[in-house]
Amino acid sequence: MYRTIICGIGMGSRQTANRLLRRAAALVEEGGSxxxxxxxxxxxxxxxxxxxxxxxxxxxADAERKLAALCKELGIPATIEVRVGTAASLLVAVxxxxxxxxxxxxxxxxxxxxxxxxxxxxxxxxxAGCSVLIDRRFDCRHSGAESQxxxxxxx
Numbered sequence: 001m002y003r004t005i006i007c008g009i010g011m012g013s014r015q016t017a018n019r020l021l022r023r024a025a026a027l028v029e030e031g032g033s034x035x036x037x038x039x040x041x042x043x044x045x046x047x048x049x050x051x052x053x054x055x056x057x058x059x060x061a062d063a064e065r066k067l068a069a070l071c072k073e074l075g076i077p078a079t080i081e082v083r084v085g086t087a088a089s090l091l092v093a094v095x096x097x098x099x100x101x102x103x104x105x106x107x108x109x110x111x112x113x114x115x116x117x118x119x120x121x122x123x124x125x126x127x128a129g130c131s132v133l134i135d136r137r138f139d140c141r142h143s144g145a146e147s148q149x150x151x152x153x154x155x
Contacts, residue, residue, distance in 0.1 A: 009021075
């Protein structure tokens, strides 16, 4: 059992977010806390020509609203932290700030960018000062409208 768990939820499916939150709830000790962290990735300013000025603020508010609604729906009390920056470094920073003893993340199917730039999970594992649990169960892709509705992206 863990006293403080950082539950990193990215742009994945709702199914993955549900699974991570339920796992965090099962692992947190009585009286412990779950901090749900979502990071809106920094977009270099040279690319902001196409995006409205309020993009980051809107993305943060939207993520916080959706994550709070999901936690409420699942009956899982959690603190929601939405930040702008680099995901791996912010997950490690929030873990350090909260004296977390576990970071819970989900893996994904690797692609070429993971080999070139390294994945968020790899970076967190290398730099975290606490245990890291990686959920490696990949969500199944189904065909049909009902299955697609269940597997929509949370954020």
